[in-house]
Each structure stands twice: as C-alpha cells, then as structure tokens.
Amino acid sequence: MFAFRSYSPVSARFRFLRSFAGSCPSGVPIPKKNKLPPRPKWLIVEEEIDEKFLKGGRGPGGQKINKTNSKVQLTHKPTGLVVTCQYSRSQESNRKKAREILALKLEEQQNPENSRTAVLNLRKSMVKQSKAKKSNKKYKEIEAKRAEDKERRELEDRALLEGFSDDEPL
Amino acid sequence: MARISPRLIKDAYSISPLLPYFLRANPNISLAKQELKWVQEELPQSEWRKAARSRHNLYPLQYILGSQPFGSLDIICKEKVLIPRPETEEWVLRLCSVLKESAQNLSIVDACTGTGCIALLAKHELKDSAKVAAFDISTDAYQLSMLNRDAHKLDVNIVKADLSEPAQLMHICSSFDLILSNPPYIPLSDYKLPVTLNGIEKSVRKFEPKSALVGEMEFYDLLVQNLVRPFGASGFVFELGYREQAEFIRKQFCEEEWGSGILKDYSGNVRCSIGWKRGSNLDILERLCDEVL
Numbered sequence: 514m515f516a517f518r519s520y521s522p523v524s525a526r527f528r529f530l531r532s533f534a535g536s537c538p539s540g541v542p543i544p545k546k547n548k549l550p551p552r553p554k555w556l557i558v559e560e561e562i563d564e565k566f567l568k569g570g571r572g573p574g575g576q577k578i579n580k581t582n583s584k585v586q587l588t589h590k591p592t593g594l595v596v597t598c599q600y601s602r603s604q605e606s607n608r609k610k611a612r613e614i615l616a617l618k619l620e621e622q623q624n625p626e627n628s629r630t631a632v633l634n635l636r637k638s639m640v641k642q643s644k645a646k647k648s649n650k651k652y653k654e655i656e657a658k659r660a661e662d663k664e665r666r667e668l669e670d671r672a673l674l675e676g677f678s679d680d681e682p683l
Numbered sequence: 684m685a686r687i688s689p690r691l692i693k694d695a696y697s698i699s700p701l702l703p704y705f706l707r708a709n710p711n712i713s714l715a716k717q718e719l720k721w722v723q724e725e726l727p728q729s730e731w732r733k734a735a736r737s738r739h740n741l742y743p744l745q746y747i748l749g750s751q752p753f754g755s756l757d758i759i760c761k762e763k764v765l766i767p768r769p770e771t772e773e774w775v776l777r778l779c780s781v782l783k784e785s786a787q788n789l790s791i792v793d794a795c796t797g798t799g800c801i802a803l804l805a806k807h808e809l810k811d812s813a814k815v816a817a818f819d820i821s822t823d824a825y826q827l828s829m830l831n832r833d834a835h836k837l838d839v840n841i842v843k844a845d846l847s848e849p850a851q852l853m854h855i856c857s858s859f860d861l862i863l864s865n866p867p868y869i870p871l872s873d874y875k876l877p878v879t880l881n882g883i884e885k886s887v888r889k890f891e892p893k894s895a896l897v898g899e900m901e902f903y904d905l906l907v908q909n910l911v912r913p914f915g916a917s918g919f920v921f922e923l924g925y926r927e928q929a930e931f932i933r934k935q936f937c938e939e940e941w942g943s944g945i946l947k948d949y950s951g952n953v954r955c956s957i958g959w960k961r962g963s964n965l966d967i968l969e970r971l972c973d974e975v976l
C-alpha cells in the first residue's frame with residue numbers, strides 16, 4: 514500500500530518540490546512585497562498607442578442597444594503588441610488596466626530578468642518554497658493540492674477572461 | 684432571437700449552475716461569465732438567483748445592479764429612466780477634453796437629462812469653469828437626476844420642465860452658451876423593429892421607457908427654436924441616430940453665421956450634430972467633427 518502510494522503523481526510531485534526547496538541557498542532573502550520593481554508606467558507613450566473600444570462591432574448602437582461590456586483594445590504601434598481588457602463594467606477602469614498590462618508586457622520584452630513580472634514570479638515561487646519547508650509533510654500535501662487547484666482555477670479564469678479571440682462576436 | 688444550443692447550456696452549467704441564465708442576454712460564454720461575476724461581486728449571495736432569473740428575462744443588468752459607470756462617475760439607474768449609453772459617455776468625454784483646453788466661464792444646459800449623466804459628467808470634468816443646468820419632463824427622471832447629483836455632490840441646477848413649453852424654460856436661467864442634449868430619437872417605425880432590421884434590442888423595448896426613446900425631428904426642432912435661439916447660445920451638441928436628423932438640424936441655421944458638423948462614435952456610426960457660431964469662443968467645437976456639413 515505504501516509502495517503504491519509513493520507512485521501516485523501527487524507524492525511524486527512532493528519529492529520534487531522538497532528536493533527543489535532543499536537545493537535553494539538558504540541565505541537568499543525573498544524580495545519584499547513593497548520593494549518590487551514599480552509598475553513600468555513610463556513605457557506608455559499615448560502617441561504610440563492605438564486604442565479601440567470593442568462593443569459588439571457594427572449595428573446601430575446608441576439608444577437602440579444596451580450593452581453591458583466595454584472591452585478596450587490597445588495596439589502598441591512600435592512593437593505590434595496587442596492587449597485587451599474588459600474585467601470591469603467601467604470603460605475608464607478598463608482603459609487604465611489595459612495600459613498597465615501593456616506596460617508590463619513591454620517591460621518583459623525589454624528586460625526579461627529584472628522586470629516586475631519576473632521578480633513577482635520569483636517571489637511567488639520563493640514564498641511557496643519557504644512555506645513548504647516550514648510545514649510538515651502531511652500539511653504540505655494538502656497545501657500543495659490546494660495551491661495546484663487554485664492555480665488551475667486561476668488559469669482557467671484568466672483564459673476565459675482574456676483569452677478569447679477578438680473576432681468572436683460580442 | 685437565435686436559440687441557445689443545449690451544448691452551450693451544458694458547458695455553462697458546468698462552470699456555474701447560474702451561468703445558463705445569462706446566455707439569453709449574452710450569447711457567448713465569456714460575456715455571460717463576466718455578467719455573473721459582476722452580479723456576484725456587487726450583490727449579496729441571497730440575490731444572485733433572482734438576478735439570474737431577471738437577466739434570463741432580458742431585464743437590464745444596470746437595473747439589477749442599480750448603476751452604470753459613466754466616465755469616472757457611477758450613475759444610479761432605476762426603472763422608468765433610460766440607462767446611460769457608452770456612445771454618450773464617449774462624446775461627453777471628448778467634448779469636455781476640448782472645452783477644458785480653452786473655454787472658460789461657460790453656461791451649459793443639458794436638455795432631456797434622464798439620469799442626469801451628461802450634465803453631471805460635464806460638471807465633474809469642467810469643475811468651476813462651467814455653470815451647468817439640466818431638465819427633464821419626467822418626474823422619475825427628475826427625481827433620479829437629483830439623487831445622482833446629491834450622490835456625487837455636484838453643483839448642477841436641475842429642474843423639471845418641458846422642452847415644448849418656453850415659459851417653463853425661462854425659469855432655469857436667462858442665457859446659455861452651450862446646449863447639450865440626447866433627446867428621444869428613434870422613429871416609431873424603427874422602435875417596433877428588431878435590431879437586425881435597424882430596429883431596437885428586445886431588452887430595450889421591453890424594459891426601458893418608450894417616452895425616452897421615440898422621436899424623429901420634433902425634438903431637434905424644439906431644441907433649436909426653444910433653446911438655441913431664445914437663449915443666445917453659441918454652440919450645441921445633440922446626440923442622434925440618423926444622418927437625416929443631422930441634415931435637418933443643419934438646415935435650421937444659415938451657413939454664414941453657423942458652422943456645423945457630424946461626430947461619429949467608436950463604431951463609426953453618425954452620433955452627434957455639432958454647431959458653433961462662427962467667430963465665437965465655441966468655434967473650438969469644430970475640432971470634434973469627423974465631417975463638416
């Protein structure tokens with residue numbers, strides 16, 4: 514029974530995590546949350562952006578239609594990067610958020626190692642490791658399963674929110 | 684309306700048992716999911732089921748949630764008053780950014796104000812550089828616009844008045860520089876038709892007030908005869924739905940004295956008629972035009 518369990522993918526995953534955590538040099542501090550690289554707002558130059566509001570394409574609009582979504586699409590003209598945002602009911606919030614996303618993506622391209630997203634990801638994995646180290650094996654199993662579920666749910670949510678293509682009719 | 688496929692309903696159900704109820708108003712899962720997310724964020728759990736049923740019945744989401752964002756304002760929405768549209772939000776913000784650059788001490792009136800959205804956003808954007816008034820014939824609209832004004836603590840003079848009664852308008856102010864309006868502009872024949880035939884959405888016909896929607900040329904005629912002329916205005920922006928309406932408005936003014944043009948919305952549809960007295964400080968309105976008439 515024990516031998517069988519040790520082949521289950523979950524515990525295999527744990528051995529990997531443990532060894533990974535163990536090999537990490539213990540002296541390196543986790544980047545502090547308030548010391549992360551700032552949001553790279555300076556990368557946004559309004560003149561370089563082409564902004565579109567996608568609210569169901571053609572049709573009469575105005576008083577005849579009552580749309581609830583307000584999707585914003587930004588194209589960064591120099592690089593051709595395209596981002597969309599529609600998380601909020603407020604067009605103003607979507608415009609702001611879309612610019613933040615675009616700035617992060619531009620920084621990732623220009624400075625992959627020290628970008629805000631890179632440090633954020635590093636921090637996330639270090640926090641995870643140190644948590645794993647602290648707790649006992651049983652707790653770790655539960656925790657990791659939870660984290661895994663959460664991550665999967667988040668990925669699904671994100672894919673649904675951002676991932677659908679723009680030629681889909683709204 | 685196209686039938687929703689059983690497959691789509693099943694997919695939606697597997698995400699959340701409430702999600703299928705949002706498919707009639709949002710034929711694609713992403714949009715339905717978003718609406719459900721907003722319902723869950725903004726309403727207590729005890730109201731989710733009722734909200735889902737209402738939405739299935741095509742009841743407007745803004746009446747369910749009680750508001751609609753408009754620029755940086757959250758406008759309270761209630762039955763019997765038209766919900767502010769994104770096309771309106773767009774032109775009001777564009778107008779304000781042009782006015783902010785130069786115009787000072789403007790006196791503005793928003794005719795047919797509904798929720799008050801146009802007047803309130805203009806006041807919010809222009810602050811002390813503009814004096815803003817608004818009126819509507821409907822008691823529900825009048826009360827709701829007052830509620831919105833107080834919620835945002837904006838100094839806008841709101842009156843209950845009828846655009847076709849000059850005597851009632853005289854009480855608001857003695858002169859206005861700029862007249863704004865989004866009057867009812869859907870001809871009755873189109874009001875009865877589905878969107879696919881250039882008519883209107885079922886949800887709009889079923890739940891928004893007909894008296895806020897149906898009109899043809901008469902409101903533009905009244906806006907010119909009872910506001911622009913007697914109050915000595917030097918500019919106007921009127922929302923509309925048809926090029927014919929813009930051409931009708933153009934014909935009311937002599938070309939030597941008034942410049943006029945059309946503003947198109949983000950979908951490329953003709954959306955506003957704009958006019959400015961030549962040589963006045965409002966000739967900056969020309970910058971808003973996508974086409975000069």
Ligand SMILES: C[S@@+](CC[C@H](N)C(=O)[O-])C[C@H]1O[C@@H](n2cnc3c(N)ncnc32)[C@H](O)[C@@H]1O
Pocket residue numbers: 576764765766767768771794795796797798799800801818819820821824844845846847864865866867868894895896
């Ligand atoms: C299309 S709604 C516009 C509401 C608001 N301005 C907006 O953009 O959301 C038109 C409004 O005109 C009002 N109205 C209709 N006839 C009127 C009249 N004779 N005098 C004043 N207001 C009138 C209606 O009550 C309605 O609120």
